[in-house]
Amino acid sequence: MSNQISSDQDVDWALQEIMSGKMNLQNISFYNSHSASSSHQETENSISINISTKGNSIQEFCQILTTLLAQESRCTPTNLAFYCISWEMKALQSLTSLLDNNSSIKHVEFQKNIFMAQGMFELSDMLGRNKRIRSIIFSECQIKSIGASLLASALMKNDTLEELQIWEDSIGSDGAEELSRMIEVNSTLKLLLILDRHFITATPLISAVLARNRSMEVHVWTRDATDKNLKIVEFTPETSMLRIYKLNTSGSQRIACALGLNTTVKTLDMTGIKLKSNWAKEFRQVLEQNRSLKEVKLSRSSLRDKAVVYIAAGLFKNKSLEKLALDGNRFSGVGVEHLLCPLSRFSALQNQANTTLKSVTFGGEVTRIGRGGVIAILRMLDTNQTIIQLSINDDTSMKAEDVVRIFKSLEKNPTLRFLSLRGCKGVNGELVLQTIMGTLQVNPWIEEIDLAGTPLQIAGKTDVIYDKLGKNGSLVPENELLADMPLTTPKCCRVFFCGQDFAGFDAVGEHTGDDHDRNIMVPFGGKPPGSEDPGRNRLPTVPFGGKTIGAAPVSHPTALEKSAYRRFAGPSQTPKKRLLDHPLRHKHRDALPPTT
Template structure:
């Protein structure tokens, strides 16, 4: 009796579609359910459960929907869960999508599509001019399915959102989608959740190389762990590219794609292990790219050789404004090369790089040492463009070294912020006295950050902050307008000088 009642529920649905008594916009099919029934969640949304025994009704419903002149134009969203498609059912779906002009979104979750069905679905996408979003989740499309979809989207001009979740399209599938990205300029959002992070490299490289304004989110499982995490994300609204995990070869490929890119303003590679080969490629990026404004290379394991390549790129760079290199593994030699483009070694020399405004380096594994200190002092005494300098977590410089740094700031008119977070050598009354003396003669410094330093821990930083506050509150000199409030007068006489041979000595006064 209960079975008849449930079957009647599906019969009611079929009858309602035939009589066009439903105004459905959202239809969700759930197959392989224990009990066949349908539930109208809202006036325009319905949830349809189909059991294995009533699987034949699935094809009937699709056929009726495509033949209903009213319903087919109302449907906007179709969702399919646990559907094992056969070719006839895909053909019915094709008729529905071809006849409908309003289906904007299709979701396939835990579906099974053999090669023939996948090929047919790809042909539907190739011809369709309405669908905006398609989501495939846990449907095991593999590399062959990804290749078919990519081939279809090369000619599709309407799809804006492609999502493939919890699948394994492999490097081959990723390469095919990357070729699609090179040809397709309408796709606005690409989301991939793959079992391997290797899929990220060709996808993001194609987006960058073709200057696509496409939002990209790529996730993968972490090796040796049961958790997953993001690999790459690109947000065109903020022009920010954030890379979380890439292989060394993958990082080099992405660097090559950035050379002539115009869509990325901020590049963040924090925590990605980079090698000198990547730095050599990135040197070319710095020399050619004209859009990058901020680059974050913190905790990337760069050593002296890598920093030398980065420094070489700065000589010809004319756009980068912020460069973060803290917590890496280079020493004073690397610092010396890094600051060279920002330093003048004689009054007649022109500063090589005049666009970089902020630079940070240092770290517990970095040893700035004597060579690095000399480079810092030379840069501070000659540079006229850097407004922010950060030396983080340094363990090599002593208090007297920081005294020399602050003394070099007495004549520096460009630096506004000096950050010495976590530096062990920021300690002692002589250094505090030097800081106060520097602030007395240098009104341009607006911020000194000595967080987590012995001077701050001992409570002696308040005096510095108070002095900085006084400098900020000091009012600038008011310009005196010498002509203000002077009485206006009417001229009573004038002199006229006529120049030129023909007018010499000749003047008629009326």
């Protein structure tokens, strides 16, 4: 049969189709009608039944529900929908009996239905013991907080329902709190959709989902003054993203507390939410405890210096966050200094506190970086070894000389790949342009510079920069330099003892012990120690993994080896003085290369 809509028939036609089983019924919809009862076929597997409000309508309704139960083997609908039905106890009991015993019905929808208090008790009792229904929807049924409480009690017992939707039923904060307690117990619910006139209903629901690490998709909407639907919060486990659109202060703090030990959220986006220092104080604990958050967006959140100080304090202990966006906030250079402190080193002996953060974004028309902020940026660029992307957007406080200093510091930075100064007013003038070109000449690791909206870009002077970036991008990556070289079996290797006073040399010496002299050998047919010419230049060989490794005779360091040695050994002493002062020199004098 094609998808053809039939003309109206009486209710008996629907009963005959149900009892015959000829039609593969999947969807049955019931409507309340002010005219005579009727039925018609909507599609090849869907029928619609209109129940009249006059005469013997309740008897007809109950007869259809009873027939569906009796003909379970022939008629197996999966979806039942009820529109504008005013439920009496007799009809509701027939429905609950059908749902209790029919194994094919998976989805039930009530739209603009009217339930008496006793009717909601009957329905919730059925839902508590039902093991077959997977989805239930209430839309404009005015169940309110009492109905939400009854549903919550039922779902504490139900371990099969996967989807719950409540649309425009004004469950309020009390109903939301009851549902949140249900979420703490129920681990099988996969989808929760709520549309309520009170936006505060979102807070207890999403807090419970986060605190209990539920893999539950959550969408909560509200209505504004113009009767327009607005989303408050959404969480999608597939993307591990929590997006919050509207919350009050207490709600934001409650969600921050729930995130402390959460493992399901990897991206937190609170862009546009007004946050205060009390929230930032709670979020500091999140950064210190949470091990799953990878990205946090707090753009345009009205954060001031005190709030940024709390966030920076959390970064000192954080070991997971990779991206942080704080652009469009109201902090000053003091906030910038604290923000970049865990990403900087203040002496050669100090370790960088945070080594996991890869991308930082701040700036904005209301952000005042100032002189102190510029100094903090320069220190971070000079000492940081992990930041790959730095974005300073729409800044109006930095001057051209500050931008010049930033690009000068990039000449020695080997890690930064992406720099954004989008919309910054200080990117202006010939000096800035020449400095950028000079930096790109000596630093080939910079892959992208975003200067959109800057005076330099508006003047059309950034094309040469992007041309230069394109040439740098054509360089062979470091990890591909050896890609085409043939693989050979190593015969020997050169050992470098680098760091402060040949760190590790003592460990090698202690490991070899008294056998060190007889383990020293020259590969490729060279003579053993003691028999070589006094002036012959040799490097020591030591056992490694059961085999002896060493250097070829008359083998001099290559330019690359010298460069690596200078880079890692450090300038604390000259190589000659280190060799003369080392205790192993006197024990194995012949094994060491002559000092010249």
